[in-house]
Amino acid sequence: MPEVKEEFKFGRVAFFGRPNAGKSTLLNALMNVDFSATSNRPQTTRQNIKGILQHYKDGIWSGQSLILDTPGINLQRGLLERSMHNQVQEALDQADLCFWIADSKSLQRDMADIELDRGGADKIPYWIAENVKKARRASKWILILNKIDRVGKPDLLPLIERCQTVFPDISDIIPISAIHGKDYARSNVDAVQKVIEANLPVGSPEFPEEMWTELTERKLVENLIREAIFQMFYKEVPYKTECQVIQFLEHENKKLKPEVAAMIWVATPSLKRILVGAQGQKIKEIGIFARKRYEEITGQEIILKLLVKVVNGWDRSTKHLEELGFTAAP
Numbered sequence: 544m545p546e547v548k549e550e551f552k553f554g555r556v557a558f559f560g561r562p563n564a565g566k567s568t569l570l571n572a573l574m575n576v577d578f579s580a581t582s583n584r585p586q587t588t589r590q591n592i593k594g595i596l597q598h599y600k601d602g603i604w605s606g607q608s609l610i611l612d613t614p615g616i617n618l619q620r621g622l623l624e625r626s627m628h629n630q631v632q633e634a635l636d637q638a639d640l641c642f643w644i645a646d647s648k649s650l651q652r653d654m655a656d657i658e659l660d661r662g663g664a665d666k667i668p669y670w671i672a673e674n675v676k677k678a679r680r681a682s683k684w685i686l687i688l689n690k691i692d693r694v695g696k697p698d699l700l701p702l703i704e705r706c707q708t709v710f711p712d713i714s715d716i717i718p719i720s721a722i723h724g725k726d727y728a729r730s731n732v733d734a735v736q737k738v739i740e741a742n743l744p745v746g747s748p749e750f751p752e753e754m755w756t757e758l759t760e761r762k763l764v765e766n767l768i769r770e771a772i773f774q775m776f777y778k779e780v781p782y783k784t785e786c787q788v789i790q791f792l793e794h795e796n797k798k799l800k801p802e803v804a805a806m807i808w809v810a811t812p813s814l815k816r817i818l819v820g821a822q823g824q825k826i827k828e829i830g831i832f833a834r835k836r837y838e839e840i841t842g843q844e845i846i847l848k849l850l851v852k853v854v855n856g857w858d859r860s861t862k863h864l865e866e867l868g869f870t871a872a873p
């Protein structure tokens with residue numbers, strides 16, 4: 544049993560914010576593993592991804608945080624969007640520390656709406672502002688200004704000052720550039736880790752010291768296939784597609800690679816043609832991308848087989864969404 548500090552700290556941390564703000568990129572940077580799917584298109588994350596960060600003080604295991612990377616806030620009324628939004632709410636409800644991750648450039652625009660109180664249930668900035676203001680149950684609220692590499696220095700300080708004035712309950716505002724990852728001099732991601740460590744409540748570890756994610760191998764494969772699809776296709780293709788691992792066969796003889804089969808659901812026959820591509824070229828590329836990423840992350844080689852089926856309107860059916868692992872929206 545490793546030595547554990549008497550005053551061990553444990554806490555739940557929620558990352559939330561607009562789609563495409565860089566939540567998953569930040570989680571990957573903190574964990575130093577690129578396992579949470581990212582792309583330059585919104586709504587890449589569809590279900591909460593959990594990273595487990597271990598903390599050490601003077602070489603002794605002193606704390607643990609469970610970080611939830613949530614889907615980008617989407618207030619549309621479709622069943623899929625509502626199911627995704629439930630994940631955000633669930634993470635915020637459980638969090639000891641709430642991190643609002645914002646793209647600094649779009650926050651400049653959002654602040655005008657927030658300051659003028661241009662409300663409306665369908666407005667994301669308004670939703671965020673409401674939650675930040677009412678959610679004192681979380682011990683701390685922290686604002687991360689991401690993508691500062693895209694904002695001129697003269698704009699940054701006034702933005703920080705505006706946020707401090709409008710959100711006096713936010714305890715820290717941290718400018719970062721998550722894309723630079725562990726290159727702390729450029730990313731400032733270590734400041735995020737320090738704030739997490741400084742604010743964790745006292746509590747026992749809930750996971751073993753060597754564990755770094757709660758994501759199952761199956762879910763990891765599904766996420767990597769979705770990442771491939773988000774990075775390779777345009778328009779509605781990624782949004783009308785979802786993936787489910789239907790077999791993960793591990794052999795007793797560990798020299799044999801596990802055999803993994805995944806079914807990709809598409810909403811129409813024409814999408815199936817696009818996804819498969821001429822002579823199956825595209826689907827082959829998706830498979831290679833996901834397999835390589837899986838092997839990089841886990842160090843384990845797999846055989847990955849992809850199948851595609853048309854399920855008309857899967858994203859509008861409670862039954863299908865539940866089958867795909869979403870909690871159907873009330």
Ligand SMILES: Nc1nc2c(ncn2[C@@H]2O[C@H](COP(=O)(O)OP(=O)(O)OP(=O)(O)O)[C@@H](O)[C@H]2O)c(=O)[nH]1
Nearest residue numbers: 563564565566567568581586587588615720721722
């Ligand atoms: N220039 C720049 N781009 C970044 C930075 N951080 C993330 N990105 C890019 O922004 C895009 C979105 O990043 P994600 O991490 O997928 O964003 P997300 O908030 O998880 O998005 P959803 O899952 O869709 O809600 C990707 O193309 C990232 O490479 C940054 O610091 N600077």
Ligand SMILES: [Mg+2]
Nearest residue numbers: 566567587588
């Ligand atoms: Mg994401």
